[in-house]
Amino acid sequence: MKFDESSLYSIKSDLDGTRRSLFDLAIWKNGLAFKKIDFSEIGRPVIKIAELNNGINSNTSFTLGDYGEEVFIRWDDLLFSWSGNPKTSIDVFRYRLQDGWLNQHIFKVTANGEFVTKDFLYYVLKFLKPHFTEIAKNKQTTGLGHVTIADLKRMSLVIPSKKVQSQIISILKAIDDKIEVNTSINKNLLEQAQSIFTQEFLMFDRIPDSWQESSLLGIADYLNGLAMQKYRPKDDEQGLPVLKIKELRQGSCDFNSELCSPSIKPEYIVHDGDVIFSWSGSLLVDLWCGGTCGLNQHLFKVTSSTYDKWFYYAWTNHHLQKFAAIAADMATTMGHIKREELSKVEVLIPSQSDYDRIGGLLAPLYGLVIANRIENHKLASLRDALLPQLMSGQLDVSEVSL
Numbered sequence: 001m002k003f004d005e006s007s008l009y010s011i012k013s014d015l016d017g018t019r020r021s022l023f024d025l026a027i028w029k030n031g032l033a034f035k036k037i038d039f040s041e042i043g044r045p046v047i048k049i050a051e052l053n054n055g056i057n058s059n060t061s062f063t064l065g066d067y068g069e070e071v072f073i074r075w076d077d078l079l080f081s082w083s084g085n086p087k088t089s090i091d092v093f094r095y096r097l098q099d100g101w102l103n104q105h106i107f108k109v110t111a112n113g114e115f116v117t118k119d120f121l122y123y124v125l126k127f128l129k130p131h132f133t134e135i136a137k138n139k140q141t142t143g144l145g146h147v148t149i150a151d152l153k154r155m156s157l158v159i160p161s162k163k164v165q166s167q168i169i170s171i172l173k174a175i176d177d178k179i180e181v182n183t184s185i186n187k188n189l190l191e192q193a194q195s196i197f198t199q200e201f202l203m204f205d206r207i208p209d210s211w212q213e214s215s216l217l218g219i220a221d222y223l224n225g226l227a228m229q230k231y232r233p234k235d236d237e238q239g240l241p242v243l244k245i246k247e248l249r250q251g252s253c254d255f256n257s258e259l260c261s262p263s264i265k266p267e268y269i270v271h272d273g274d275v276i277f278s279w280s281g282s283l284l285v286d287l288w289c290g291g292t293c294g295l296n297q298h299l300f301k302v303t304s305s306t307y308d309k310w311f312y313y314a315w316t317n318h319h320l321q322k323f324a325a326i327a328a329d330m331a332t333t334m335g336h337i338k339r340e341e342l343s344k345v346e347v348l349i350p351s352q353s354d355y356d357r358i359g360g361l362l363a364p365l366y367g368l369v370i371a372n373r374i375e376n377h378k379l380a381s382l383r384d385a386l387l388p389q390l391m392s393g394q395l396d397v398s399e400v401s402l
Helices: 005-009 049-054 118-127 129-138 149-154 162-201 245-250 309-318 320-328 339-343 352-392
Strands: 018-021 026-030 044-047 078-081 091-094 100-102 106-111 156-159 212-214 221-224 240-243 275-278 284-287 293-295 299-303 347-349
Touching: 005 129, 018 149, 044 049, 049 078, 049 245, 078 118, 091 118, 091 129, 106 118, 118 129, 118 162, 118 352, 162 309, 162 352, 240 245, 245 275, 245 284, 275 309, 284 309, 284 352, 299 309, 309 320, 309 352
Parallel strands: 044 100, 240 293
Antiparallel strands: 018 156, 026 106, 078 091, 078 106, 212 347, 221 299, 275 284, 275 299
């Protein structure tokens, strides 16, 4: 998205309302610069950008300290990460983790109720994400960019009446609420699937005589992606989004995603429902449902001409923790696993009758997960298309019917 200096800070709008500084719409409280001496094995988590993107995990720091209400964060607080890689770190979040303490480079955003509601402010910040990204890029040094308080004071937009705010929220939040319902259903489905996998494959003392032992490489093909900087779209081509670790983690591509040529070999094109395994950096196995894209290096596309998706996905996912431990022990700045590790881990292949029976339990669960994620991707695309039109007044709320 291209901006000139004026439109970058003075956001154009056809809405009826009052033009206000973005800074005046909220209280912006930066987190603390924690030190190693503050950390402990137990206590409340210290929430950094990594936690907002990946959740609380083994790399999360904890503290027993008390740092005051201003930097204490709870469920559904608004947070704005204002420093880091412009394409991956600058964003707004509804906090969805356990109570914790806010680290530096993230603002806790408390809406000024005189001008905006909390929900409306959230969508304002989402609407402005392309502006924030561009501002951060313009200040980028050594890979990092930032959006400062001075930028927030300089940015302005038209704020409509509370009645219009409520109407806009009702449209956008209805979509987000459905996405959250589907996400909650999928969490339950995956928990059911994990329970069945554990019961069927991991709970007996002795492998049945009719079963066989193999490895991940024995049941599936793991195709590493391409260095997509070598496969940019030609002038007459419409680019295909590139699936990198960032996209896999967030479940979709966005306006910051790189593009590649659609003429790459078909095996390197990823489709909804494909199993993708990130083997370098952030290790992750997932069922991709973010639309057609090109497979970048450091990601495996997992397929099999012999076994079904439920089987090789479940076994790859089962060994993820072991692979993460191997990667963590690598004496490099970016942990990874080697392909040979795929041949070292055990896979149990059931008899045909057991395979069909277990598949009858697991395949429908994974199928529902994929269907819900595809629906969520369509819903998110609809929301993202409506958001700038509603916030700029290009689309009247009365013209929208969901």
